[in-house]
Amino acid sequence: MTLLQRADGHVVSFATGSTPANALPTHVIRELSSVVLAEPNAAALNYGPTEGERDLRAAVLELLAGKGESVDEEELLITAGGMQGLDLVCKLFVDPDDLVVVESPTYTNALSTIASYEGTVLEVPVDAEGLRVDRLSQLVSQAGRTPKLIHVIPNHQNPTGLTLSLDRRIALLSLAEEWDALILEDDPYAWLGFDGDQLPSLYGLDIAGRVVAVNTFSKILAPGLRVGWVLAPPPVISRMRAAKQGMDTCTNVLGQRLIAEFLRSGLMEAQLDHLRRDYREKKDTMVAALTVSFGDLAGATWTDPAGGVFLWLQLPPEVDSNRLAIVALEHGVAIIAGTAFSSREEFAHGVRLCFNSPHKTDIPEGIRRLRAAFDQLYGPG
């Protein structure tokens, strides 16, 4: 696991958006595990309901109510992380050759999951306001058929860090209605806006029952517990519940009960505050380091996200970021080349940089190494 080692002579990793170890509330979870495993009837170790543990379901509804989203119990399904939510939506709604819209660039695993159900991907570009809804209309016209599903990561998108504007959210809902399409709102970073502010979710704005929202505790609490949740109209939840039963019976009960207890104890607000503060500092550090190390390079631009865990670096068009990634690793910095975020292997001169997982003090050195790798391949700008 060299990639995850510290910069004391080793590699600085900007490759994965894993929560840094010091932001995982291990001590608290350890204390809570004593509480949860002392419950009568060994309930934390036995099977639980497929739809999720009652206490966790109640706590999630309360969490949502706290940010002004009023959701009924019948609209909620607990899942094994956000990934299972994605898989469930695709399993139920993507048949072979169905047209599925995705942002371009987008989350690698979303592309794999859509491919695993043999959906046909339609990539639509993003800009500073997120998915380009104008291009979406044009591309759908050109395709000569309407999409079945529209996958969108509305907040602090993977890999660009950009957020879909309110106007575009409304326009997207209107297109979904026109096309009789479903929107898959894939929203793991909603809670990680540095200012704590959030635009209304597509799920909250929707009045036509056209949105399934996939959420997770992976980015805000503990990915290793593999607990997430899905919001959808009750008939969809009911089908998803049946499908989930045939996938894993129920989500691991111990993890669910630990998170329920964490939420019940009122610890989430402090956890989110800590993450937002930590990630904002790291993002600022990375943007400053990019200005120092790449500010002189004509054609290099980067996003400056208002939340989340990554930003997107665009290098001059002649750059092959797959080659760059290899040389960068030799220089002691790990990155993911842009082609990973497109089914057509576009974005060869793009790079995803995760700012949340390295130590803050390692970030400038990591960016310097990236520039050194670039210079080795392409000469100083």
Place this chain on the structure above:
Amino acid sequence: MTLLQRADGHVVSFATGSTPANALPTHVIRELSSVVLAEPNAAALNYGPTEGERDLRAAVLELLAGKGESVDEEELLITAGGMQGLDLVCKLFVDPDDLVVVESPTYTNALSTIASYEGTVLEVPVDAEGLRVDRLSQLVSQAGRTPKLIHVIPNHQNPTGLTLSLDRRIALLSLAEEWDALILEDDPYAWLGFDGDQLPSLYGLDIAGRVVAVNTFSKILAPGLRVGWVLAPPPVISRMRAAKQGMDTCTNVLGQRLIAEFLRSGLMEAQLDHLRRDYREKKDTMVAALTVSFGDLAGATWTDPAGGVFLWLQLPPEVDSNRLAIVALEHGVAIIAGTAFSSREEFAHGVRLCFNSPHKTDIPEGIRRLRAAFDQLYGPG
């Protein structure tokens, strides 16, 4: 949850094969959680490898070696319980309209999972030696095409409790070879033979790479942790690993590490001894109670399993066990009607009785109530 309450004026449940609370090692797991959550880098709360935690993988291989099965690391994938193993096999190998052989009767969720991938089920009867391989040949001939997949629960089968004989295991492997078919060895009860003895697994007997074995800690340790494993030839494991990544990224890490620590601490042997002794006593109690309460009823027969968690009661052909289940509940005993174990709703006069989850002392009363319900519907035998 009335169904799971004790017989103090409430319902005796023979409906589910859940591990009884007193057989779940809650105290030990609680202690181990302090150990596991004290590990450096908060590893139990972060993402882990899709193929499973290294320590758990090593411990599973050692567990298998202990019963004489030598398996390579490349043949192993950790899953979210046995259910995910089943789902993965069907996702990779069942295309719409593929012929899939199942035992008849068989595990309800296996039927649902096969149906979710639109496989065509071919039900083959079981007798005291398990799947009738002779009938399998005939039925495949009649079908006019060979099966893609053969699902079999070889040990203490759900719902009959019966075990596939060694001769039939060998014959089944030979048919799979002849038909170029894959065998899905669904084996959650392998470790629950009352004498501790096991026949060689199909996976162990296979020399042609035609078997995928699905196993789980759910029936021997703690279902709520949702941890199981799959054995298969390395190229199959490699495809399953990729598919699993798009399903849930990885199995919950905390549960995996708890089980690894449990195994490492050498606690499994005592756990299995306890379960085998407890379940044997309960099975003996149930068989004795059936003899007392149904011994006089012409046409009533029941299996007497050598392990596992359930037995199968056959009532006279005129019985509608769905009606019986409703009336039985009014009498204070929960059962599952036989039709749940067939895609064709056969076995209307069959009943699955789980003997492991009720208190031993409640079993005779539960069986008496079942007879009272029978008498109410059909008159005393």
